Amino acid sequence: MANILDGLKLSKQIKQEIKEEVAQYVNKSFRPPHLSAVLVGNNGASVTYVDNKIKDCHAVGFRSSLVKLPGNINENELLQEIKKLNEDKDLDGFIVQLPLPDHIDQEKIIMAIDPEKDVDGFHPQNFGKMALEMESFLPATPYGIMTMLKRYNVPTQGKNVVVIGRSRIVGRPMSILMSRKGYPGDATVTLTHSKTQNLQDFTKNADIVITALGVPNFLKGSMIKKGAVIIDVGITRIDDSTKERGFYLAGDVDYNDVSEKASWITPVPGGVGPMTRAMLLKNTLIAYKKNING
Numbered sequence: 001m002a003n004i005l006d007g008l009k010l011s012k013q014i015k016q017e018i019k020e021e022v023a024q025y026v027n028k029s030f031r032p033p034h035l036s037a038v039l040v041g042n043n044g045a046s047v048t049y050v051d052n053k054i055k056d057c058h059a060v061g062f063r064s065s066l067v068k069l070p071g072n073i074n075e076n077e078l079l080q081e082i083k084k085l086n087e088d089k090d091l092d093g094f095i096v097q098l099p100l101p102d103h104i105d106q107e108k109i110i111m112a113i114d115p116e117k118d119v120d121g122f123h124p125q126n127f128g129k130m131a132l133e134m135e136s137f138l139p140a141t142p143y144g145i146m147t148m149l150k151r152y153n154v155p156t157q158g159k160n161v162v163v164i165g166r167s168r169i170v171g172r173p174m175s176i177l178m179s180r181k182g183y184p185g186d187a188t189v190t191l192t193h194s195k196t197q198n199l200q201d202f203t204k205n206a207d208i209v210i211t212a213l214g215v216p217n218f219l220k221g222s223m224i225k226k227g228a229v230i231i232d233v234g235i236t237r238i239d240d241s242t243k244e245r246g247f248y249l250a251g252d253v254d255y256n257d258v259s260e261k262a263s264w265i266t267p268v269p270g271g272v273g274p275m276t277r278a279m280l281l282k283n284t285l286i287a288y289k290k291n292i293n294g
């Protein structure tokens with residue numbers, strides 16, 4: 001039976017560490033860190049994620065602000081909002097919650113964010129620095145996974161890592177981080193995607209599988225090798241009127257089946273998701289310290 005990589009527990013520890021660090025600054029009469037979130041439209045999951053980001057700020061002593069914009073806002077209007085946030089001297093960092101409505105060019109919006117305030121690490125300047133192993137903001141989900149591997153002392157050097165899904169938020173940056181020098185990293189990485197043939201040939205040979213597909217119960221025990229480490233990034237809402245929220249969350253991994261064979265596994269919920277939230281706070285703290293220390 002696999003050991004659990006408990007992202008919820010670890011995220012609480014990290015939030016506590018952040019809270020204590022913030023308190024030290026505030027006790028020395030510095031202003032608190034300030035994060036802003038831009039929410040366009042009212043996609044149910046996005047509303048929940050942004051609400052949680054605002055709550056997290058409160059919990060660790062950050063200042064937060066929410067820029068709530070209508071789903072029919074046009075691209076230029078949204079760019080104007082980004083410009084205001086870029087120019088706001090009292091703001092350390094901000095995020096634009098994704099996905100954006102289809103009529104808005106996501107790349108154009110991300111490109112407009114000041115890289116120094118890009119605490120999501122999505123701007124090409126931060127992404128390029130990450131690939132070149134320079135200091136930069138790391139995207140919160142991959143950063144959360146790296147932190148989880150590190151804090152649980154999961155070996156990565158020379159390991160075969162298979163990443164499933166090449167999204168800009170998770171799969172592609174994950175593949176880059178795992179291939180970087182040092183720990184956690186130094187792995188031999190295969191980035192698989194929808195055009196990959198015979199995926200099982202890769203997953204069966206992997207020491208670590210990181211799946212970010214959004215297909216519930218996709219990864220079965222028969223697809224992995226014994227003792228593999230399994231990181232499940234997928235979160236799909238499945239309608240179920242018997243549940244309090246009207247749905248339940250399912251990961252990409254057939255948990256009961258896979259945990260029989262794996263050595264370590266992340267649950268959904270309570271695995272990668274809470275770590276994503278904690279790492280956004282961490283990035284904001286990094287941005288803040290740069291601003292405070294000049």
Ligand SMILES: Nc1nc2c(c(=O)[nH]1)N[C@@H](CN(C=O)c1ccc(C(=O)N[C@@H](CCC(=O)O)C(=O)O)cc1)CN2
Nearest residue numbers: 049095096097098099120140269270271273274276277
């Ligand atoms: N601008 C961004 N947009 C999006 C990001 C991102 O990092 N930046 N990532 C995802 C969504 N996301 C954060 O925004 C996110 C997703 C899930 C969770 C999480 O805590 N999941 C929980 C369950 C939550 C629930 O009950 O609904 C878990 O897995 O335990 C946090 C953040 C896409 N967009």
Ligand SMILES: [Mg+2]
Nearest residue numbers: 165166167193
């Ligand atoms: Mg994909």
